Amino acid sequence: MKKDLSSDALEPVAGNGLLHRRLFLTQGAAVLGSGVALMTARNASAAPLEVPATMKTPGVPASGYGERSRFESKVQRITNGAPPTPGTGGSRTPLEYLEGIITPNPLHFERHHNGVPDIDPEQHRVLIHGLVERPLVFSLDALSRYPLVSRIQFLECSGNSAGMNTPEPAQQGAGGLHGLVSCANWTGVPLSILLQEAGVKPEGKWLLAEGADAAGMSRSVPLAKAYDDAILALYQNGERIRPSNGYPVRLFLPGYEGNMNVKWLRRIKITAEPTMTKDETSKYTDLLPNGRAEMFTFPMGVKSVITSPSGTQKMQGAGLYQISGVAWSGTGKIRRVDVSADRGKTWAQAKLDEPVLSKAIARFRLPWRWDGSPSVLMSRATDEAGNVQPTRAKLMADRGPNYRYHYNAIQSWNVTAAGEIGNVYV
Amino acid sequence: MSTCKPMVAAFVLFASAGAVAQEGPHLGVPVSPADVAAWDISIGPSGAGLPQGSGNASAGASVYNTKCIACHGEKGVGKPSDQLVGGNGTLHDAAPVRTVGSYWPYATTLFDYIRRAMPWPQPQSLTPDEIYSLTAYLLFLNGVVGETDVMNATTLPKVVMPNRDNFDVAYHEPRRR
Structure with a gap:
């Protein structure tokens, strides 16, 4: 296995540069090193390193209830405009800013x-x-x-x-x-x-x-x-x-x-x-x-979404990336998540972070070597009961545009050659 | 669709739950049914628990025009909040209109919801007569009852809503082992 990885890990396991899910594990520093080289080759030389000001003056004391860094204040729940009656709406978790499986x-x-x-x-x-x-x-x-x-x-x-029910993909x-x-x-x-x-x-x-x-x-x-x-x-x-x-x-x-x-x-x-x-x-x-x-459609269906790279983010040039996302099912544990970088033509199995828990978010990851060409990223979750996340086309065909709740179709992110990422219907 | 395969393990857990439920410290304080009356506001399709009182559509119109029209529009046409009237026969359409008349399966839900949650700025402020009257008015506007029909604890549960038989229950009781 190690031999395979060290020699073949940078060989795609699915179309458009998806690499083996174990690439980012401990095996083969040389393998990783060559990947990192792809990322750093564009930067010829870093500026001289200076001693930071934080090392020259005492920091603030401990506090009773912690606050995040002021540099993270942009990470906010998302609200979609004021409802007609204040208090009847909601706010959304900014999934693209978070990692791991726990929501703060x-x-x-x-x-x-x-x-x-x-x-x-x-x-x-x-x-x-x-x-x-x-x-x-x-x-x-x-x-x-x-x-x-x-x-x-x-x-x-x-x-x-529910915004995925609109005729044109919301950006x-x-x-x-x-x-x-x-x-x-x-x-x-x-x-x-x-x-x-x-x-x-x-x-x-x-x-x-x-x-x-x-x-x-x-x-x-x-x-x-x-x-x-x-x-x-x-x-x-x-x-x-x-x-x-x-x-x-x-x-x-x-x-x-x-x-x-x-x-x-x-x-x-x-x-x-x-x-x-x-x-x-x-x-x-x-x-x-x-x-x-x-009525009484209680369990939430098996579902996943890639959170990095994802809509409104921007690629930082061709090279090695880690695709990361979240998957969950109201029926039990996530069994596997497959990822495609070529609009669903070919798929590669992602790695699941431990622990994978019943009716919990699971974090999946897969290395991707983006060659800078237009791509479509997708993720497809399967739970332990064998439920498979459907395509949007299948879901819409089965239940029409007015179903409103329980949308769990595969999310597709369109990546342009310029590195712009947007919501796309496949 | 909501046809996700359930896990067999969940059935086993359920079937044995009664036997393995942990012993608790028994810290609940007994309370008499009379003492929970103020809290017991939910009304199911049987109508059990509906209070004394009554009202018809014309009485309901005046309550509506005072307390509801600002959000639900004249005669329930909607805007800015939900449309309450009309939409009959649209549920097959590309843009179905779901209202009390076209969609709601039970008339008792009107009483329950108006009492607990409306009007939005002052929930639980209406008298039983006002709630029966508003219920009658909305049912009348939707052509479900007549203008002089009286809604009360006896008549309301007997109202058959037009869309009553067009719901399918997706939940099924797990089999006991």
Whole structure:
């Protein structure tokens, strides 16, 4: 294997310069060196190195709550204009600026239906009632004493990537197009424990989850999901959940469409049937060309997007690049991601960073030697159940342009000879 | 389409969840059904829990013209917020118009949603009579009920919406092992 790599790693494994996924691993400094040479050959000589000013004066002291470098302030969540009623919109994660699999809390996407409530945890209560033997009220102090579970999992708005339904490709970056997805370490109380204490009656099959926001956001959830892996999440990446993500407690339903993960959770009512709330009938249902609509399309489909290089970025001249991107599936783990640099004619398997977790973002990478010619980059994810991310053409043919939610087609980035990168439909 | 293959492992987990659920510290405080009344605002298709009160379309028109028209337009034509009226027969079109009349499957959803979330600047401010009246008005504008039909806890759940039978449930209960 090593021999193969050292001798052949710079040989393309798929069309238009895609190289073997192990090129960037430890094997063969000579191999890497020759790659780097491609990158650095344009710079003849660096300027003389001077001692930086930061070494000649003391830095600022420690602080109570950390801030990022002022040089990173350009990295912001993306909003698409003001909605008609303030507080009903959202903001997207700037995927193209991030690496790894964890979304920093201040950049986690938001979607609100009537603003972010300012909730005092001392006053907040979670009620479990309906078809139960014992209706119960829980304070936050009480919930905090329950056994906690902690998992790294993605959250995606059902309407993510809806901009890809337009007839002409919108020219936005990866975050602008697909940034209603984020991934965090969520820690909370298994809902199954609380349901057991309340004693669900045999006729109870669903629950209604309701938020304490001004929209009274509410969704019906099958009890099977509640027993499987649902939690009442209290922590997001180690700290208490952000107000914009449901402080002090939200329902978290791994893999299910975002708005079912009701924020500011105040009430769970066990019911025999779905409640048929506005946000599971009028909205978040999927209209097909035959005029019929699907409801309760809960899991988010298998999906991926290349974040580097990606839309609105610019190539820095021909040479060796690392393609990097994110993949996820509401059904389980990502099994593989394939990448194409020639408009989908040939594909090469990308390397997946460890860990690859169930219903979490996985980070994929693949080396690419760009020769400076026009190219189209694509990524195609496959999950452990064998679901394969569809082409946009297939998705649009199957479900028409008015489906609106659950868009999960392959994203294509067009790279021009000048190095401009844009969204393109293939 | 929403036909992703589920994982068999998830079924196994579910089937055994009842047996393996961890023991908790039992810190929930019992509460009587009467004491949760103010919070129990959700109304399903059966109409169970609908409050006393009633209203018809003409009463609803005056409430609408005071509290709703700014966002939803005259007689529910929409702009800047959702169009509430019309669109019948457009769901097959290239540009379908989804409104209360053309799309919503259940009339009870109107009561539930208006009560919990409308009007947008003052949610949970309307009386049951006002909510029944607004519901009647929107159903009347959509040709679902007559102008003098009274909506209340008995009549509202019986209203059959035009698009009621055009939804398919994609979720299926996992098989127990």
